[in-house]
Amino acid sequence: MARNKEALVLLLDVGPSMHHLLPEVEKICSMIVQKKLVYSKYDEVGVVLFGTEETENELTMEVGGYEHVVVLQNIKVVDGDLVETLKQIPRGTVPGDFLDAIVVGMDMLIKKYSSTNKGKKRLCLMTNGLSPIKDPYEGSKEDQVNAIAEQMTSHGMKLECVVVRESVVRGENVSVMEENDRILNLFPQKSCAKTIFVESSTSLLGALKTRNISPVTIFRGDLEISPKLKIKVWVYKKTSEEKFPTLKKYSDKAPSTDKFASHEVKVDYEYKSVEDANKVVPPEQRIKGYRYGPQVVPISADEWDAVKFKPEKSVKLLGFTDSSNIMRHHYMKDVNIFIADPGDQNAIVAVSALARAMKEMHKVAILRCVWRQGQGNVVVGVLTPNVSDNDHVPDSFYFNILPFAEDVREFQFPSFSNLPASLLPDEEQQEAADNFVKMLDLTPSDRKEMLQPDFTPNPVLERFYNYLELKSKHPDAAVPPLDKTLKRITEPDPELLAQKKSAIDSLLRHFEVKEKPKLKKSTRRMREKPSGSDDEDNYRRISSKTEVELIENGGKVEKIGDLTPVQDFEAMMSRRDNPEWVNRAITEMKNKIHDLIEDSYEGDNYAKALDLLVALRKGCILEQEPKQFNDFLHQLCKFCLQNDLRSFCNFLATKGITLISKTEAADSDVTEEEARSFLVKSEPKPE
């Protein structure tokens, strides 16, 4: 445990110019300690303030100087009190000297650990770097920085400087700031240090790693460019999602008097036969079944091992290609980083040469990787150059996994240019959108990039750890609303919106958005123009008619009316909510035809009746109800002959109406011959 524990000294500028930033400093510092309480509770932390009225540190007593530096907390194992302390940092009254603070912090670490605990000692400075640094007693400020850096290096300490610059600095402060920035930037060149400049309180919250994760290589070996050319590389994770912590299940069964109760819950798994719930299958008797369609194929671990694809551990180059051949949205997972073996100078140069050449030529490399021996996982991915601009950091590559052919589903979408004009923006609208995209800029020229992932904290995790702290003191506290600083991540910045109001207003003026009233879901679709044939006009009438019907009775035709009987009939025939509609439509149609003929005076209704009969015939073929029609036609003719309406039968014969034959509808028992001769036959058979 002790081997991994970290010692951290926070060096906090509390001078007057920092006061408005201290609430955010308090948040990030207490978050660091809170996370240590969860993930590394043996870590030790000390706190040094500078810019204070008072002076209180060992160096000032031992050698003098180092005024306005207060050791708020000596280095100790993290605890709840430390969180409290950091939530209420005393405000200072004088401009602070950060170099003094660094020396005090260094001194604390050296005294406590001497030269042990290498690489686990960290100084973290937070300042706005606007207060002047005193001139040293001897030599220049540069000499002083060099001396400090040397000490830090020999003791294996790291330094992180977070410099907050919210707005543009003007006036006499500029020269102070420039000098300070120069000094702060000297550290990374001389020692294991990092200087970060942030502009907003949100970025300040994200500027420091609140949790230390020891880096582990996922691969060490050769990057094989060709059988003869191999570069020794180490592969690490570059990104990896920090997940919401998995909490344990709580059991309240233990008596409250039991102080050593763990309150944990064990989960036991039992395997039972699906058919016989009482039959327990011992875990070793299980075998994996793989679904293959409806079948399940049992494959034992040994069998699986035998068929399993077992490639050799290797990282091989497949080739280089233009970076434009790789779609950014094809990146599949979190990202790895390839670094040359740190002990191999040739490898470092080789990676550097490749990376720089690839960058110049806009090329990327395609690799096939098997990270570990005996693992079936092969990935194909893209290697992109990461050329370093820091002299102390080597060039490296990022590696993103690409999908295999079967991982990609290709859907087709309409081209925007093919959409009707009503869905496309016109010139003025396009101009408003252009302006909007230009104005709502998160990278203004006079400021640093806003919401840069590297400096943006996870609002959900922040919220969780804050709530955890709150609950440890007030077990019944409700979930507090999202912190104001964190809202800058989840919602647009009101300040930015106010600044760019004209561009936003113009966008809103040019576009209209209307919510549609919720439509009732219906699978039924009215067709306006179902065929390209001569029926077109006919159908258009139907559709307008049905539209009226739609309004009148919810779109359902329930009766054959006098106005548009053919259309009503067709609508009823195509109703599918109940099979009865077909029968009802046929019956009603028959009655209609019957009535028409009966009421006919000197054949004035014949033409209309014929229309209906034709429609009925078609409907009966469509619905495969030939018998209904054939029987009806028989009946009808009989009726006509009996009632001196033979003229109608003759009329039908001239119009070529026949029975429905077998060829038209399979269920018919009438041959084509019979069908054709039916009316002809009935004619010469008068009374």
Next chain:
Amino acid sequence: MELDPDDVFRDDEDDPDNEALRERASSKELVVYLVDASPKMFSTKCPSEDQKDESHFQIATSCILESLKTQIINRSYDEVAVCFFNTREKKNLQDLNNVFVFNVADREFLDRPTAKFIKEFSRLEEFFMKDIGSQYGIVSGSRENSLYNALWVAQALLRKGSAKTADKRILIFTDEDDPFGNIKGGAKADMTRTTLQRAKDAQDLGISIELLPLSQLDREFNISLFYADLIGLQGENLAQFMPAAGERMEDMKYQLRKRMFKKRIVRKLTFSVANGVSIEVHTYAFIRPTVLGSITWLDSVTNQPIKIERSFICADTGALMQEPPKRFQTYKNQDVKFSVEELSEIKRVSTGQLRLLGFKPLSCLKDYHNLRPSTFIFPSDEEVIGSTRIFIALHRSMIRLKRFAVAFYGTSSHSQLVALVAQEEIIDSGGQVEPPGMHLIYLPYSDDIRHAEELHSTTNASVPRANEDQIKKAAALIKRIDLKDFSVYQFANPETLCGFAGPCS
């Protein structure tokens, strides 16, 4: 190896309140492939790159075979039937002429594909002419209408299952754009009309009919002759319907395979653009890792499936208990308890929304800003009129100005900062390669980014760098090993192939 497919495909997060998700849960697919087997389908050859010309019929069946093979691994609950029309023989429940439903033993006509089914289908060519035969089913003078029959058979097959719980589709593969072209006069109008009515009936029952047209070399498939009416394409949609290019067989197969996929909406989102103005967008999952078939545990003695029962035991008392409602975290030597509700409240930061925060130049999106597969978004005017117009305007501006949007995407259980990258449509000889829209890329937070490259930074001397000469040599090497037409479609996962070569053969 024990991947939980639900986990991988749970595109983002499970949200029981979300309507879109419930719709997705119910989307089992029932598909009938209606393949035209007329002599024309066999006589039209399509030139291929490797000189092995294939007929339209071969192209259609090989696409179906491909699809079946993926389906049996990926979506094995979906059901499928293969039905040929314009055949010499007939085999269908209605005993209609010129329609032949292909099947194997121990399987219903419409059923999940089995290994045997796929195997038999893959050797279709060996027996097709002998057992099924090709013959025009629509000839003048006869009242037979094979297309009508085929639709009827397909519709009857799809009677299975409720339209609410299943997506029902009929996919027609044909190279005949005017099926009743050789019929004259009234008979033609009649046949056209009855066939259209048949199709409409099917559509009214919630079955979608899709057309996969095969163009001939010298003549493009003219959709407006007949099929536009059959599948219900009008006006604007008609213009969007692009027949498969008849140039190369590879292109044609590529087009067909694309069309065979059902576009499934992952969810419907509100995209808030500014000051209370929100538009509607739909998200789609283009890229998701294919998971080897799901695992079912079996009893190795009986090969019967087994079920897993969980029981909760109090570690302190050993008592059996119900799943406890509280969780805890040890913190400062005490157990801090949370209810499940409190935990989900913490995660609920901004629900069901995509909120635009601003724009940045594309150069700000680094190669290491990635965590998960991206999601595609496309606008919809279904519920919010005007959405498409704003979306397209922003899309065009972003492309013109080389910018991406930064947005916050919050759902009840997972929230993330995202980049929206506008993608311009890319079309090549094979049709659409990249659809127009935006890709939603999940950005890391500061705690998700590690700095391994700084681990070994030297404190005194600078690290070695390559000099100009060395860079030149590297450049020469890069030129030598250049993959000109690299695309991700060139690589299949050896693991998936290997695992399933066994049972399939």
